[in-house]
Each structure stands twice: as structure tokens, then as C-alpha cells.
Amino acid sequence: MQLPDKNGYFGEFGGKFIPETLSVCLEELTASYHKIKRDRGFLKEFNYLLKNYAHRPTILYFAANLSRLLSMKIYFKREDLLHTGAHKINNSLGQALLAKYMGKKRVIAETGAGQHGVAVATASALLGLECNIYMGEEDIHRQSMNVLRMKMLGAEVIPVKTGSRTLKDACNEAFRDWVTNVRNTYYLLGSVVGPHPYPMLVRDFQSVIGKESRRQILKQESRLPDYLLACVGGGSNAIGLFYPFYQDKKVKFIGVEAAGFGLNSLHSASLVKGELGVFQGSRSFVLQDYFGQIQNAHSIAPGLDYPGVGPEHSFYKSVKRAEYVAVGDDQAVEGFKLLSETEGIIPALETSHAVAYLKPLSKKNKGSLVIVCLSGRGDKDLDIISKYKTEYGRSDKEIRGKK
Amino acid sequence: MRLEEKFEQLKLEGRKAFIAYVPYGFPDIKLTKEICLRLQDSGVDIIELGIPFSDPLADGPIIQRATSAALQKGANIEKCFISLSQMLKSLKIPVVLMTYYNPIYRYGLKKFFLKMKQLGVTAVTVVDLPLEESKEYIELARNFDIETVFFATPTTSKQRLVKIVRQSRGFLYYISVTGITGPRNLQYSPLIKYIKQIKSISKIPVCVGFGIHSRAQIKKICSFSDGVIVGSSIVRFIEDNYQKSNFLDRLQSYVKSLLLNNV
Numbered sequence: 001m002q003l004p005d006k007n008g009y010f011g012e013f014g015g016k017f018i019p020e021t022l023s024v025c026l027e028e029l030t031a032s033y034h035k036i037k038r039d040r041g042f043l044k045e046f047n048y049l050l051k052n053y054a055h056r057p058t059i060l061y062f063a064a065n066l067s068r069l070l071s072m073k074i075y076f077k078r079e080d081l082l083h084t085g086a087h088k089i090n091n092s093l094g095q096a097l098l099a100k101y102m103g104k105k106r107v108i109a110e111t112g113a114g115q116h117g118v119a120v121a122t123a124s125a126l127l128g129l130e131c132n133i134y135m136g137e138e139d140i141h142r143q144s145m146n147v148l149r150m151k152m153l154g155a156e157v158i159p160v161k162t163g164s165r166t167l168k169d170a171c172n173e174a175f176r177d178w179v180t181n182v183r184n185t186y187y188l189l190g191s192v193v194g195p196h197p198y199p200m201l202v203r204d205f206q207s208v209i210g211k212e213s214r215r216q217i218l219k220q221e222s223r224l225p226d227y228l229l230a231c232v233g234g235g236s237n238a239i240g241l242f243y244p245f246y247q248d249k250k251v252k253f254i255g256v257e258a259a260g261f262g263l264n265s266l267h268s269a270s271l272v273k274g275e276l277g278v279f280q281g282s283r284s285f286v287l288q289d290y291f292g293q294i295q296n297a298h299s300i301a302p303g304l305d306y307p308g309v310g311p312e313h314s315f316y317k318s319v320k321r322a323e324y325v326a327v328g329d330d331q332a333v334e335g336f337k338l339l340s341e342t343e344g345i346i347p348a349l350e351t352s353h354a355v356a357y358l359k360p361l362s363k364k365n366k367g368s369l370v371i372v373c374l375s376g377r378g379d380k381d382l383d384i385i386s387k388y389k390t391e392y393g394r395s396d397k398e399i400r401g402k403k
Numbered sequence: 404m405r406l407e408e409k410f411e412q413l414k415l416e417g418r419k420a421f422i423a424y425v426p427y428g429f430p431d432i433k434l435t436k437e438i439c440l441r442l443q444d445s446g447v448d449i450i451e452l453g454i455p456f457s458d459p460l461a462d463g464p465i466i467q468r469a470t471s472a473a474l475q476k477g478a479n480i481e482k483c484f485i486s487l488s489q490m491l492k493s494l495k496i497p498v499v500l501m502t503y504y505n506p507i508y509r510y511g512l513k514k515f516f517l518k519m520k521q522l523g524v525t526a527v528t529v530v531d532l533p534l535e536e537s538k539e540y541i542e543l544a545r546n547f548d549i550e551t552v553f554f555a556t557p558t559t560s561k562q563r564l565v566k567i568v569r570q571s572r573g574f575l576y577y578i579s580v581t582g583i584t585g586p587r588n589l590q591y592s593p594l595i596k597y598i599k600q601i602k603s604i605s606k607i608p609v610c611v612g613f614g615i616h617s618r619a620q621i622k623k624i625c626s627f628s629d630g631v632i633v634g635s636s637i638v639r640f641i642e643d644n645y646q647k648s649n650f651l652d653r654l655q656s657y658v659k660s661l662l663l664n665n666v
Contacts, residue, residue, distance in 0.1 A: 007535065017504055017531045019461040020554040021581050023563065162467060168458065175460040180582040182558060278505045278531070279458065291479040292509030293457040 003312065008196020008282075011318060013311035016195040017278045021179050030197040032102050037204075042101060049093050053126065054083045056090075056208065060216035060371070065342040070362035075225070076345070076374040077213050077241065086348065086376030087209060087237045088119035088190060094205035096123035099186035106130040106181070109188045110174040112139055112167035112233070113303035113350065114146025115376055116190030121155035129186075131155040134173040136166040139302045145380050164296040167233075167306045171280055191234025192310030195281030199310050206240025213371055214244050221369060224251050227361065230373040231256050231353040232324065233268065233304035235313045237375035242322065243312075253322035254361070255313060256353045258299030260329055266298035269326040270309040271317050284311040300329040300384065301349035303376075331356040333388055336378060348376035349384065404497050405525045406550050406573030409449060410608045410629065420574070420610055420630025421446070421621075421662055423637055424501065426453040427486070428478025429469040430645045436490050438641065441651045443496050445658040450494070451528075451632060454483050454502035461530050463585030465635040469642065480506050484518050491523060499526040499552060499573070504536075512540060516547040526573050528552035534566055541570055557581050557597060561604075568605040574629065575601060579613045585635045586616035595627050618661050625663060633661060 008014045016026055036042040050056040058081050063074045079087035092109075099107055107129045111117030117133040124131035133150055137159045140147055150157050163169035171194075178187040192199045192206075210228075217225055228245060230238035232255040245251045260267035267273065267287075274285035279294055287295040287307035297307040316322035327335070332349055335356030340346045347355055354372050361370070378385075413420055423442045427435055439450055455473040459466060480502075487498070500519070507515050507529065519527065527549055532540060534553065544551045550572035555564055558581055568575060577598065579589050594611065601609050611624050612632030621631050640657050644650050 015536055016533065017536055018533060019530055019556075020533055020567075021461075021556040021558050021578065023533050023535075024558045024560055163458070163471075172458055172460045176463075176583045179461060182581050278508050280460070281531075286505075288505070288509065290509070291481070292506040293474060293479075294505070295457075 003315070004196060004200050008200070010312045010315035013284050013314040014196055014199060014282050016281065017283065018195045018281050019179060021182060025182050026195055026197065033098060033197055033201055036098055036101055042097065046094055046097055049097070050090065050208065054089050054093060055081065057212045058082060060213055060220060062220070063343050066339070066358070069342060070358055071366045072358070072362050073367070073369045074358065075217065075371045077209060077371055078374050079209060079237065080345070080347065080351070080374050080377035084115070084119050084122050085379070086115040086119065087206060087240060087373070088116045089122065090208055090240070091190065091202050091205040091236065092116065092119035092123040092188060095188045095201070096120065096127050096129060099129060099188065100127050102186065104184060104186035106132070106185045107188050108132045108134065108174050108177050108185055109190060110134045110167065110170035111190065112136070112170070112305055113301065113348070114139065114143040114150065114380065115303060115348070117155070117157070118146050118149045118153070120188050120190070121150040121153035124155065125153045132177070133157050134160050134170040134177070136160045136164070136170050138165040139167065142302050142384060143380055166302070168280070168294065168297070168308070175280070191236040192239050192312060193234040193280060193282065193308055199282065199312055202236050203239045203243055203312060206236050207243045209237065209240035209373060210242060210244030213241060217371060223369070224248055225371045226365070226368040227252050227254060227370040229254050229256065229354050229357060229361070229370055231304065231350050231375060232271065232309065232313060233258070233306050233350060234308070235310040237373050239310060239312055241371070241373045242316070246321070253316065254357065255322055255324045256357045257324060257326040258301060258304040258332070258353055259326035260298040260300070262328055263326060266296065267326065268297040268299040268304050268306060270307060271313060271324040272326045274309070279308045282311045284314040285309055285317070300332055300388070301353065303348070303350040304353065325357060327353045327356045333385065336381070336385060345374070346378040347374055348378045349381040351375045352378070404495065406449065406497050406499070409497050410574060413448065418664060419625040419628070420448045420608070422449040422451055422610060422630060422632040423447045423658065424451040424453060424632060424634030425637060425641070426455055426466065426469045426473050427483045428455060428473030428476050429638070430472060430641060431476045432478060432482060432486060434645065436486055437651055438654065439490055440493055441655050442658060443494055445655045446662050446664060447496065447658060448630070449497050449499060451499045451501050452483070454480055454500060454506055456503035456506055459503060461583055463583040463635060465639050465642070466584050469638045480510050484522065487522050487524060497526060498524050499528060500524060501528050501530070503530050504532045512543055516543050516549050519549055520547045526550035526552055528554070528576060534563070534570060537570065552576050554578055555601065557593065561600065564601065565604055568601065568607055571607055574608040574610045576632065577601065577609050577611045577628070579611050579615070582613065584613055587614040589614050589620060591623060594624070598628050621661060622663060
């Protein structure tokens with residue numbers, strides 16, 4: 001079975017729910033993508049950039065200390081070691097190159113944590129494209145380092161003051177810009193969400209994560225892993241890791257969403273707690289109220305703070321190919337510290353959700369072989385962590401003092 | 404009255420349609436009813452009533468603000484139907500419901516059309532439901548005899564246009580610009596060209612919306628189309644004036660000042 005089908009559906013999920021103005025542009029994008037996918041010049045240039053600019057392949061690192069601690073065999077796919085510090089660069093280089101091949105001079109993008117924004121600004125600087133990044137005002141405060149990076153790279157960062165002033169609103173603004181400037185502008189969407197062909201296109205550019213991991217684990221362990229583990233906001237690093245293992249039915253997929261303040265409070269767990277809806281271009285699970293109004297999400301990790309999720313994940317959930325769980329802010333902060341202290345690797349807060357789930361997973365799976373997608377590095381989050389208070393209202397320093 | 408009948412009547416009278424857009428629940432639910440009645444009294448031909456959605460990605464700042472205010476006032480699809488059932492006792496001009504797809508999807512497509520049918524609201528248009536995703540929507544609308552208004556835009560190819568007009572009922576909503584809703588200057592020559600193209604393939608009335616805010620624009624556009632849709636400007640007028648005394652009278656004279664037949 002080919003996923004998605006020609007109308008952009010993964011089973012009953014996906015599609016193209018967009019204003020008429022964008023219809024022709026999405027058709028054009030789909031056609032261009034199918035063309036360059038087989039274009040030798042494009043592939044040569046893309047692979048050259050992945051290797052020599054982004055620094056691929058990334059290593060598959062065996063985490064000996066953490067493995068000993070949790071009695072599992074844990075490997076990390078080190079996307080945090082890529083240029084700009086997260087998996088986002090894989091997709092940004094691919095799409096920016098596509099934009100260039102399509103003759104577009106201007107690129108726009110939305111960003112939450114700023115990692116996608118930085119990756120787009122980077123690719124635009126490299127390829128000589130004008131770059132505008134939409135970012136929620138709330139996130140601009142939370143991730144100021146990334147804002148400075150984007151500006152340094154020559155991008156204009158446009159603050160979004162509507163709605164919850166986070167990722168979903170940045171996405172709305174990017175769509176509004178695109179509807180207005182559609183003829184000369186390329187919308188470089190950062191996750192496997194939005195209307196067809198984006199969920200397919202972003203997945204394809206990110207599936208290098210899973211392809212390399214599969215090859216590497218077979219070489220290092222002479223077998224396939226028992227589990228693949230990745231955090232899910234929109235879901236691009238997770239799909240990138242999962243998709244190349246889709247046919248390996250014995251490999252179990254676990255996507256970790258953000259439970260934020262808790263699943264009965266504000267959170268971002270669209271797959272675990274959301275319901276079927278049509279949001280930002282596709283049919284998928286979404287956090288919404290009884291009347292179909294989209295609800296505000298929350299996560300300590302700005303990159304997961306999104307009420308929707310990629311349609312391919314909704315499909316994996318509905319056919320039970322993947323399991324989705326949720327991890328709250330507190331646990332994520334624990335995961336952040338756990339990896340930093342045991343392995344000397346500071347993960348992004350987004351990634352920390354996947355790290356945090358290793359503990360509960362290890363309880364019933366001693367000896368299992370697990371690959372975790374270490375989707376990004378955590379330098380950007382040190383500010384959030386240092387200000388973070390636990391639910392008991394004690395600062396981190398106070399807790400440490402009592403140890 | 405159905406849109407189809409309305410346009411026949413307008414044709415006989417040699418007039419063009421003035422369609423006024425207002426979001427349901429703005430500035431509040433009670434005032435919406437009075438606003439709609441005043442629009443009718445002002446001489447508006449058709450009311451386009453927006454059911455608010457939290458993420459209106461085709462709308463500019465004016466309608467975004469109004470929508471979010473309406474949601475805060477508790478506007479939703481069920482209350483909208485309740486208000487309509489009361490309003491329609493005195494509202495004799497056609498009402499077109501306009502919304503994004505998710506509120507309808509959640510309500511249930513069939514239930515939505517059934518409710519419209521029961522109330523006697525005959526037309527609907529959905530911003531983010533392009534033709535490709537409309538199969539079930541069109542089938543059900545036909546079953547319930549609901550008129551489906553679709554959009555065409557400057558980026559719509561001729562091939563698509565042919566398919567779109569075939570599924571359009573009532574009128575075709577032509578979006579004047581590539582962009583979001585909100586007042587702006589318009590260029591007429593490309594607009595004239597597009598409308599001619601549509602007229603060459605179909606007899607369906609074509610009304611132009613997005614950006615329209617002045618009587619001069621309306622006069623010009625009505626010279627080559629079948630009518631206009633005015634949204635953001637009316638919404639902004641409401642926003643600026645609803646707290647003032649004699650608001651409804653002010654609204655009525657503002658809308659009258661835009662109408663061509665009230666010189």
C-alpha cells in the first residue's frame with residue numbers, strides 16, 4: 001500500500017482542506033516534488049549538502065551508562081549533532097532546495113521552539129533566499145537565543161500576537177502570508193502536518209533518520225531493535241525514524257506526546273486525548289471542544305506546544321502500528337537531567353519527553369533493544385530549566401541542596 | 404427565499420446584489436439579531452452569517468478580532484441555529500451561512516444540513532473546503548436541497564473553474580485578490596478579465612468579495628459583475644460604533660451610504 005494515496009490520504013487521515021487560493025499552489029508543489037524526487041541534479045545536490053553541510057550520517061550512539069541504569073540496551077540517534085542542532089535541518093535543506101528549483105525567491109516558515117526557524121534561516125542564507133519567520137510572541141520570550149540566531153542569519157522574525165501566541169498561531173499567520181504572496185513565495189512547513197503534500201514531503205526528507213538507524217543497528221547489533229522511541233509534537237522526527245521500519249512488523253513504535261500540566265489540564269497530547277477534526281489543512285486528531293473550536297495546547301517544550309498532529313501518526317494509531325503515550329512537564333524535566341547527568345548529553349526539552357519514557361518502558365522490558373531519536377540539543381532550553389519550579393514550588397537549587 | 408430566486412428577482416429589477424457579511428455573536432449574540440434586521444431594513448439583499456471558528460486562516464485582523472470576541476461571548480453553531488430560528492420570523496432576505504469546515508464536521512454534516520432545511524436557511528459556503536474534499540458535502544447538500552456557494556480566485560485555473568461552477572449553486576463567490584479578508588485597493592482590469600472568463604463558461608451569477616470598502620469600488624465592480632460581498636468594513640464599523648448611542652441607526656445609515664440604489 002502506498003502512503004499517502006494520490007489525494008493525500010493516509011487511510012481516512014490527511015487531505016487538503018485549504019482555501020481555494022492555495023489549491024493551485026499545492027498542485028504545483030506536488031508536481032514539482034514528484035519531478036525533483038527523480039531528478040539526478042537535485043538528489044546529488046541534496047545529498048551533498050546533507051553530508052558536507054549538515055554533517056550526515058549522524059552516529060547511532062550506545063548509551064552504556066543509561067543502559068546499565070535501566071537494564072535495557074539503549075541507543076540514541078544523534079540528530080542533535082547536526083548543523084544547527086536538531087533534525088529540522090534535514091527537511092529545511094530539502095525544501096529550500098526545492099523552492100530554489102521551483103524558482104521561488106522568498107521563503108516563509110512558522111516556528112515554535114525556534115529550531116525549525118533557525119534551520120530555515122540557515123538554509124535560506126546558504127541558498128540565497130529571502131526569509132521571513134513567523135513566531136508566537138510567547139515563544140519569542142521562551143526561546144530568545146534562537147530568535148537572535150535567526151536574525152544573525154539574515155532572517156526577519158515576525159512576532160505573532162494572535163490567539164495563544166504560540167506555534168498554531170504562527171502557522172495561521174504563515175498561511176495568511178502564503179495566501180497573499182503565493183506567486184513568489186514558498187511556504188516551508190516544518191512538520192508532517194498541514195495539507196497534502198506537506199505530510200508526505202516532510203516525512204520523505206526526514207526519513208533519512210530511520211534509514212540510517214536501520215543500517216547502523218543492523219551493523220552494530222546484527223538485529224533490528226525491539227522499540228523505536230521518539231517525541232511527537234507535529235511528529236516529524238518520529239515519522240522520520242518510524243517510517244523506514246514500517247514493514248518490520250516486529251519493531252514496535254512508541255510516540256511520546258506532551259502531557260504538559262497533566263492530561264486533565266492543559267497539555268499537547270492530540271493523539272492520546274484529542275478527537276478527529278479538520279485543522280490547518282488536514283483531517284487528523286486535534287485538541288478541540290464540543291463545538292469544534294481548537295483548544296490551546298501547553299507544553300514546557302515549545303516545539304511540542306501544538307494542538308494538532310500529523311495525519312500519518314493518526315493513521316499509525318488507528319491501525320495500531322504505533323502506540324502513543326504522554327509525558328508531563330515534570331517528567332520531561334527529569335528526563336532532561338537524567339540524560340545530562342548519566343551520559344553528558346543535554347537534550348532538547350522536546351526530546352526529553354522521549355528520554356523520560358525510557359524509565360516506565362524499562363519496567364516491563366528488561367534487556368530490550370531500543371533506539372531513541374535524540375532529535376535536538378538542549379542549549380536553547382537552559383533558561384527554561386533554570387527557571388522551572390517543581391509542582392511543590394521548590395526551585396531546582398533547593399531540591400539539590402537537600403540531597 | 405432561495406438565492407436562485409433572489410438573483411432572478413434582482414435581474415428583473417435590473418439591480419445588483421449587495422451581500423453583507425457579519426459574524427454571528429459579534430459584538431454579542433443579542434445584537435447580532437438586531438444587526439441582521441437592520442441590514443435588511445437598510446436594503447441589503449443577502450446576509451452572509453459567519454459561524455465563528457477559532458483559527459480563521461483566510462481572514463484578516465478585523466474579522467479575526469470579531470471572531471475571537473464572538474467566541475468569548477459564547478457563540479457556537481447550536482446557538483447560531485437557535486438565534487436563526489428566532490430571527491427568521493422577521494428576516495425575509497436570504498441568509499448564507501459561512502464558516503470553516505471543522506465546526507460543521509464536528510456537528511455532523513448530515514445533521515447540519517437537516518437543521519438548515521428545517522429552519523429554511525438555504526445556502527452555505529465553507530472557506531476551507533475545496534472541491535476535492537467536497538464529495539460527501541455536495542451529495543448531502545443536494546439531498547437536502549441546500550445551495551452550495553463555492554469560491555474562485557485569481558489563482559484558479561480554467562480547468563478547475565469549469566468544475567467549480569458546475570457544483571456552485573446560488574452564486575459563485577469570486578475572491579478579488581490573492582490574500583486574506585480586509586479593506587484594500589483593487590485593480591479592476593484583471594478582475595474584469597476573470598469575470599468575463601467565468602461568464603463565458605457559465606450563467607451562474609458572480610459576486611465579488613474581499614477588500615471591498617467604498618461606494619466607488621462597489622459601483623465599479625457592479626458594472627461588470629452580479630454583486631458584491633462587503634465584510635470587514637461593516638465588521639469594523641460595528642466594532643467602532645456598537646458602544647455608541649443610536650448604534651443601530653448609525654449602522655443603517657452607514658450601510659445605506661454604500662448601497663447603489665439609495666442615492
